[in-house]
Amino acid sequence: MKRRDFLTAAGAGVAASAAVAMPAIAQSSPEVKWRCTSSFPKSLDTIFGAGELMARSVAEITDGKFQIQMFAAGEIVPGLQALDATQNKTVEMCHSASYYYVGKDPTFALGTAVPFGLNTRMMNAWFQFGSGLTLLNEFYKKYGVVMLPGGNTGGQMGGWFRKEIKSVADLKGLKMRIAGMGGQVLARLGVVPQQLAGGDIYPALEKGTIDAAEWVGPYDDEKLGLYKVAQYYYFPGWWEGCAALNFFVNDEKLAELPKAYRAALVTAAARANESMLASYDYKNPPAIENLVKAGTQLRRYPDDVMDAAYKESSALYEEIGAKNPDFKKIYEDMKAYRGPAYQWWQIAEYTYDNFMIRARSRG
Amino acid sequence: MKRRDFLTAAGAGVAASAAVAMPAIAQSSPEVKWRCTSSFPKSLDTIFGAGELMARSVAEITDGKFQIQMFAAGEIVPGLQALDATQNKTVEMCHSASYYYVGKDPTFALGTAVPFGLNTRMMNAWFQFGSGLTLLNEFYKKYGVVMLPGGNTGGQMGGWFRKEIKSVADLKGLKMRIAGMGGQVLARLGVVPQQLAGGDIYPALEKGTIDAAEWVGPYDDEKLGLYKVAQYYYFPGWWEGCAALNFFVNDEKLAELPKAYRAALVTAAARANESMLASYDYKNPPAIENLVKAGTQLRRYPDDVMDAAYKESSALYEEIGAKNPDFKKIYEDMKAYRGPAYQWWQIAEYTYDNFMIRARSRG
Numbered sequence: 051m052k053r054r055d056f057l058t059a060a061g062a063g064v065a066a067s068a069a070v071a072m073p074a075i076a077q078s079s080p081e082v083k084w085r086c087t088s089s090f091p092k093s094l095d096t097i098f099g100a101g102e103l104m105a106r107s108v109a110e111i112t113d114g115k116f117q118i119q120m121f122a123a124g125e126i127v128p129g130l131q132a133l134d135a136t137q138n139k140t141v142e143m144c145h146s147a148s149y150y151y152v153g154k155d156p157t158f159a160l161g162t163a164v165p166f167g168l169n170t171r172m173m174n175a176w177f178q179f180g181s182g183l184t185l186l187n188e189f190y191k192k193y194g195v196v197m198l199p200g201g202n203t204g205g206q207m208g209g210w211f212r213k214e215i216k217s218v219a220d221l222k223g224l225k226m227r228i229a230g231m232g233g234q235v236l237a238r239l240g241v242v243p244q245q246l247a248g249g250d251i252y253p254a255l256e257k258g259t260i261d262a263a264e265w266v267g268p269y270d271d272e273k274l275g276l277y278k279v280a281q282y283y284y285f286p287g288w289w290e291g292c293a294a295l296n297f298f299v300n301d302e303k304l305a306e307l308p309k310a311y312r313a314a315l316v317t318a319a320a321r322a323n324e325s326m327l328a329s330y331d332y333k334n335p336p337a338i339e340n341l342v343k344a345g346t347q348l349r350r351y352p353d354d355v356m357d358a359a360y361k362e363s364s365a366l367y368e369e370i371g372a373k374n375p376d377f378k379k380i381y382e383d384m385k386a387y388r389g390p391a392y393q394w395w396q397i398a399e400y401t402y403d404n405f406m407i408r409a410r411s412r413g
Numbered sequence: 414m415k416r417r418d419f420l421t422a423a424g425a426g427v428a429a430s431a432a433v434a435m436p437a438i439a440q441s442s443p444e445v446k447w448r449c450t451s452s453f454p455k456s457l458d459t460i461f462g463a464g465e466l467m468a469r470s471v472a473e474i475t476d477g478k479f480q481i482q483m484f485a486a487g488e489i490v491p492g493l494q495a496l497d498a499t500q501n502k503t504v505e506m507c508h509s510a511s512y513y514y515v516g517k518d519p520t521f522a523l524g525t526a527v528p529f530g531l532n533t534r535m536m537n538a539w540f541q542f543g544s545g546l547t548l549l550n551e552f553y554k555k556y557g558v559v560m561l562p563g564g565n566t567g568g569q570m571g572g573w574f575r576k577e578i579k580s581v582a583d584l585k586g587l588k589m590r591i592a593g594m595g596g597q598v599l600a601r602l603g604v605v606p607q608q609l610a611g612g613d614i615y616p617a618l619e620k621g622t623i624d625a626a627e628w629v630g631p632y633d634d635e636k637l638g639l640y641k642v643a644q645y646y647y648f649p650g651w652w653e654g655c656a657a658l659n660f661f662v663n664d665e666k667l668a669e670l671p672k673a674y675r676a677a678l679v680t681a682a683a684r685a686n687e688s689m690l691a692s693y694d695y696k697n698p699p700a701i702e703n704l705v706k707a708g709t710q711l712r713r714y715p716d717d718v719m720d721a722a723y724k725e726s727s728a729l730y731e732e733i734g735a736k737n738p739d740f741k742k743i744y745e746d747m748k749a750y751r752g753p754a755y756q757w758w759q760i761a762e763y764t765y766d767n768f769m770i771r772a773r774s775r776g
Binding site for chain 1: 418461470473474475476529533534535538539540541542543549556567568569570596601611629630645648649650651654671672676677680681683684686687688691692694695696697699702711712713719722750751752753754755756757758759760761762763764765766767768769773
C-alpha cells in the first residue's frame with residue numbers, strides 16, 4: 051500500500067500533458083485569472099460554498115494574483131455541461147459531480163457514488179491513500195481533465211414517497227425522480243426512473259406526475275419543500291452512502307500554471323473537500339428536526355428492498371464490468387478496500403456510535 | 414448558526430495580538446523560516462506525517478519562501494512541552510494534542526477528546542461550523558496561541574488487557590496505562606491509572622508492572638507490539654470517540670506573518686487535518702486483520718462498564734464545570750450540538766453502515 055496524496059496524484063495526471071503544453075509563463079508570480087463553472091445553483095450553499103471557499107483560499111494564499119471566479123450553473127454553461135466546458139477550454143475548471151456524466155461512460159459514477167459504495171471517510175481514504183484518485187485520474191485523462199476531490203454530502207437520504215413502501219412489490223410502476231445508477235437499480239425492481247432538475251421536482255410531486263423523488267438530505271431537501279407534498283421520508287440512501295463532489299481541471303491549463311499556483315489549487319481544494327462535509331454535518335441535524343416537526347414520517351427501507359437492491363446492484367456491476375474494463379478495474383479496486391474497511395469500521399466507530407445513539411435516546 | 418471557518422476563527426484569535434505585534438515585514442513575499450516542534454516521534458507516521466504534509470504544502474504554495482521545519486518530540490523540547498515552547502517563542506508553532514495539557518486546565522481536553530464526546534465528523538463540524546474553534550481559541554488566547562485543527566485519529570480502541578473484563582468488578586485495582594480524562598473516569602471505577610510514554614508500555618505490560626494499556630488503534634498499536642504481551646483488545650475507546658490533533662501557533666508570530674502566508678498556513682493545516690484521518694482509515698483495516706491473525710482476541714466492553722463510565726463521565730463534567738467556567742461554557746456548547754448530531758447520525762449514516770456491515774459478513 052503506497053502512500054498517495056492529492057498533489058502526487060494530480061501531478062501524475064499532469065505529467066503527460068506537460069509535454070504538450072509548456073509553461074508559457076516565465077515569472078514566478080504572474081497574474082492568472084481562471085473561471086470555474088459550477089454544476090450547482092448558489093441556493094445549494096453547502097455545495098456551491100465549497101467552490102467559493104476553494105476560490106477564496108487560492109486568492110488569499112497567492113496575494114490575489116491567482117484569481118478563480120466561480121459561476122453558478124447556467125451562467126456560462128448549463129450545470130450538466132460543466133465537464134465538457136472544461137474539456138474544451140471554455141473554462142479552465144469546473145465544480146461538478148462525476149456521476150452526472152455516466153451517459154459518456156458508467157465509470158464516471160465511481161468518482162461520486164455507486165449504490166452500496168464506500169461511506170464518506172472511506173471514500174476519502176481510498177482517494178488519497180488507496181489507488182482511487184490515481185486510477186480515476188488515469189480514466190479522466192481521456193477527457194482531458196484532472197480530478198481533485200471537491201467535497202462530500204455525507205450519507206444521503208433515500209427519498210420522499212407519497213405512499214408507504216412496505217415491500218419490493220410496492221415499488222412496481224412507481225414513477226420516481228432519481229438519477230444515475232440508483233435509478234438503474236430501482237428500474238430492475240419495477241420503478242420507472244424520471245430525470246428532473248431540482249426546481250421541477252416540487253410541482254411534479256405535487257401534481258402527482260411522479261410518486262417519489264430523491265434529492266440530497268434534510269438540509270437541502272427542506273429548502274425544496276418536498277415535505278409539503280410527500281409525507282414519507284426513507285433512509286438510508288443506499289445509492290449514495292456518500293456522494294463525492296469533484297473539481298475537474300483542464301489538464302493543459304493545469305500544466306501551464308506555475309508550480310506554486312498548482313500547489314495552491316490542490317491545497318485549497320483539499321480544504322474545500324473537508325469543509326463541505328463539515329457544513330452538511332452541522333446543518334443536517336436541525337433540518338431533520340424541522341422536517342419531523344412539520345409532519346414528515348421517517349421510514350427505514352424494508353429489508354427485502356435493501357436486499358433486492360444490493361443483489362441487483364451487484365448484478366449490474368457484473369454486466370457493466372464485462373463490457374467496460376475501466377469500470378471493472380476501478381470498481382474492483384474500490385471493492386477490495388471496502389471489505390476490510392467495513393470489517394474495521396464495525397469495531398471501534400460503529401460500536402461507539404451505537405452506544406452514543408442509545409445514550410442519547412435514554413436522555 | 415453562523416458559518417465559521419478556519420480562517421475566520423484563526424483571524425479572530427489573531428486580532429487582539431495584531432495590535433501588540435505590528436507586522437515587521439514590508440515585502441509581500443519575504444523569506445520566513447519557522448520551526449514546528451511535534452509532540453510525536455517520526456515512527457508515528459500517520460500523525461507526524463500530517464505535520465510534514467502541512468509544512469510541505471506551505472513551502473510549495475509559497476515557492477519555498479515560507480519554510481516550516483518539522484522537529485520530532487525531543488529534538489528541541491520533550492513532546493509534552495510543545496505548547497510551552499510555542500507560548501514562550503522557543504518555536505513559532507507546534508503539532509500536539511490539546512489534552513496533553515489538562516494539568517494546566519481541564520479545558521484543554523475539549524480540543525482533542527473527552528470521554529463520550531463527538532465522533533470525528535462531528536468534531537470537525539463543531540470546530541468549523543459550530544462555535545467550537547472560536548470558543549477554544551478564546552480560551553487558548555490565555556496561553557498566547559491560536560489553534561488550527563491538525564488531524565484526527567478517528568475512533569480509537571479501548572486498550573489491551575491481560576485478563577478478560579466481564580464487568581465493572583474486574584476493573585478494581587487494575588493498573589492501566591491511560592492518560593487524561595479517560596484515566597480519571599476509570600479511576601472512579603477502581604482502576605489505578607498509570608502515566609507511561611509510548612516506548613515504556615511494552616516492557617511494563619510484559620513484566621506485569623501494569624495489567625492493561627491503551628495507545629491509539631490497530632495501526633499504531635501493532636507497531637508497539639502490545640498484542641504479544643496482552644491478548645484481549647477492547648472496544649470501543651469510549652474516552653476517544655475521536656481524537657483531534659492540533660497545530661498551536663504563537664499568536665504574535667502568526668500576526669507578524671504576511672496575510673498570504675497566514676492563509677497558506679491555515680489552508681495547509683486544513684489539508685493535513687483531512688489527510689491524517691484518511692491515512693488512519695486506510696491503514697487500520699489491514700492492521701486489525703494482522704492483529705487477529707496473530708491471536709488477538711477482540712472484546713466489546715460489557716454494557717455495565719460502558720454505562721458506569723458514561724455516568725461517571727457526566728458526574729466528572731459537572732464537578733469540573735462547577736469550578737471552571739471555561740470548561741463549562743465550551744463543554745455545554747459541544748453537548749448542545751452532540752444531541753441533535755447523533756439524532757441525525759442514527760438515520761442515514763448509521764443505518765447505511767449497519768447494512769454494509771451485515772452485507773459484508775454475509776459475503
